[in-house]
Amino acid sequence: FIPRKTVYRLSLYNRCLEHFGQNGSGTVSSETLAKIAGVKPTQLRKDLGYCGQIGKRGLGYDVALLRQRLAETLGTSRLQPVVLIGTGNLGSALLRYQEGFAKEGFEIAAAFDALPQKRSPDISVPILAMTELAGFIAARGVKMAILCVPGTSAQEACNVLLQNGIQAILNFAPVILQTPAGVAVNNVNLAIELENLSYFIQ
Amino acid sequence: FIPRKTVYRLSLYNRCLEHFGQNGSGTVSSETLAKIAGVKPTQLRKDLGYCGQIGKRGLGYDVALLRQRLAETLGTSRLQPVVLIGTGNLGSALLRYQEGFAKEGFEIAAAFDALPQKRSPDISVPILAMTELAGFIAARGVKMAILCVPGTSAQEACNVLLQNGIQAILNFAPVILQTPAGVAVNNVNLAIELENLSYFIQ
Numbered sequence: 001f002i003p004r005k006t007v008y009r010l011s012l013y014n015r016c017l018e019h020f021g022q023n024g025s026g027t028v029s030s031e032t033l034a035k036i037a038g039v040k041p042t043q044l045r046k047d048l049g050y051c052g053q054i055g056k057r058g059l060g061y062d063v064a065l066l067r068q069r070l071a072e073t074l075g076t077s078r079l080q081p082v083v084l085i086g087t088g089n090l091g092s093a094l095l096r097y098q099e100g101f102a103k104e105g106f107e108i109a110a111a112f113d114a115l116p117q118k119r120s121p122d123i124s125v126p127i128l129a130m131t132e133l134a135g136f137i138a139a140r141g142v143k144m145a146i147l148c149v150p151g152t153s154a155q156e157a158c159n160v161l162l163q164n165g166i167q168a169i170l171n172f173a174p175v176i177l178q179t180p181a182g183v184a185v186n187n188v189n190l191a192i193e194l195e196n197l198s199y200f201i202q
Numbered sequence: 203f204i205p206r207k208t209v210y211r212l213s214l215y216n217r218c219l220e221h222f223g224q225n226g227s228g229t230v231s232s233e234t235l236a237k238i239a240g241v242k243p244t245q246l247r248k249d250l251g252y253c254g255q256i257g258k259r260g261l262g263y264d265v266a267l268l269r270q271r272l273a274e275t276l277g278t279s280r281l282q283p284v285v286l287i288g289t290g291n292l293g294s295a296l297l298r299y300q301e302g303f304a305k306e307g308f309e310i311a312a313a314f315d316a317l318p319q320k321r322s323p324d325i326s327v328p329i330l331a332m333t334e335l336a337g338f339i340a341a342r343g344v345k346m347a348i349l350c351v352p353g354t355s356a357q358e359a360c361n362v363l364l365q366n367g368i369q370a371i372l373n374f375a376p377v378i379l380q381t382p383a384g385v386a387v388n389n390v391n392l393a394i395e396l397e398n399l400s401y402f403i404q
């Protein structure tokens with residue numbers, strides 16, 4: 001496995017290649033790409049080493065090949081189905097962003113809630129009861145979930161996801177989820193982000 | 203300055219202390235706290251060293267004192283005013299979370315948008331035109347902002363914030379903001395979070 005911090009940087013490089021246009025042609029030097037990404041060129045070269053032989057010393061990287069290798073390494077060369085749990089405030093905002101996620105290779109295939117509300121007209125993703133989750137995950141082979149439930153029910157909802165074979169969770173609830181080894185959890189805790197920033201403005 | 207990665211961990215320890223109840227009494231050993239936070243005890247002891255002398259070898263840390271020291275170090279012992287730019291989909295969801303942020307020591311004092319819409323009834327934060335931003339920041343001494351505008355206008359909105367003395371930005375737009383040294387920017391890029399997870403489920 002590639003270390004998690006390196007995987008983050010590979011995603012970052014993937015985004016930076018967008019500077020070179022969607023049809024990205026030509027080459028880019030490790031110095032230029034490293035500058036856009038805000039890392040040292042030695043770090044960039046080391047990270048890209050995980051994607052197989054791509055660059056030639058002195059000639060830089062072929063942009064189209066680099067993009068393809070990054071998509072293969074990151075697993076985004078095919079559209080990944082994702083389920084979203086918790087269609088309240090934050091969950092609904094993420095459901096409206098469906099096109100944004102699709103452009104990045106992710107499809108929120110369905111959303112689930114303990115109290116499924118009537119869907120608002122601008123949300124095209126189906127909103128289903130939790131009783132339908134197991135069947136949906138099995139039918140679509142879903143492996144990834146976004147969790148937008150309150151902290152008090154996050155572990156319980158997480159357990160339901162794990163029982164149904166989910167292997168990766170993007171968690172917005174401000175709690176640390178207990179998960180077995182082999183399950184990847186990324187936490188987005190907006191309060192910690194703000195607290196981190198407040199340190200720098202004292 | 204404390205390294206940014208360490209500041210994140212200090213915020214994490216601050217959250218973990220909530221396990222010991224809001225009135226947190228008694229002591230906690232570095233082993234116990236490290237286990238809850240998911241770090242090694244040596245890392246925890248090194249990090250807490252930035253908060254002054256708090257623990258006694260063998261006796262652990264006093265929970266109430268540790269909380270106080272962390273709040274002082276992180277700058278969250280007083281309510282920080284924050285402005286939010288971009289009251290679309292995501293911005294509105296964050297505005298409805300006002301109580302959640304207040305509990306953590308942050309107050310979204312006002313929100314601004316290029317096209318301020320009529321506020322929905324469940325949002326209590328005032329939504330103003332961008333022309334009122336400079337006056338508001340000066341009157342309230344705001345130093346921190348949350349940016350929820352599209353990627354195409356993020357740099358422009360960021361420049362307006364910098365001109366008005368904002369020193370820390372929580373950025374949701376999927377672009378890397380160019381800012382002078384001394385300005386702290388934390389990026390939340392949900393597509394990169396999902397891409398990072400998709401690597402682990404291949």
Ligand SMILES: NC(=O)c1ccc[n+]([C@@H]2O[C@H](COP(=O)([O-])OP(=O)(O)OC[C@H]3O[C@@H](n4cnc5c(N)ncnc54)[C@H](O)[C@@H]3O)[C@@H](O)[C@H]2O)c1
Binds near residue numbers: 085
């Ligand atoms: N809204 C924000 O801007 C924001 C900001 C930071 C953090 N968060 C965090 O994100 C999470 C969601 O926040 P929100 O504002 O959307 O809350 P919300 O109360 O608006 O929505 C929560 C939804 O989860 C559902 N739910 C509760 N328990 C469930 C369960 N066991 N299974 C399935 N569904 C369940 C509820 O029915 C509700 O629709 C919370 O943990 C919150 O702390 C939200």
Ligand SMILES: NC(=O)c1ccc[n+]([C@@H]2O[C@H](COP(=O)([O-])OP(=O)(O)OC[C@H]3O[C@@H](n4cnc5c(N)ncnc54)[C@H](O)[C@@H]3O)[C@@H](O)[C@H]2O)c1
Binds near residue numbers: 095291351
């Ligand atoms: N909605 C989500 O769930 C989500 C998920 C991931 C990332 N994002 C990112 O968050 C940002 C906001 O997304 P959204 O879905 O809320 O978009 P949105 O289009 O719903 O809202 C954007 C708002 O910004 C305002 N705006 C545009 N330019 C401005 C400027 N120069 N100054 C002030 N206001 C300006 C618009 O009037 C609009 O109200 C985007 O960059 C998006 O990529 C959103």
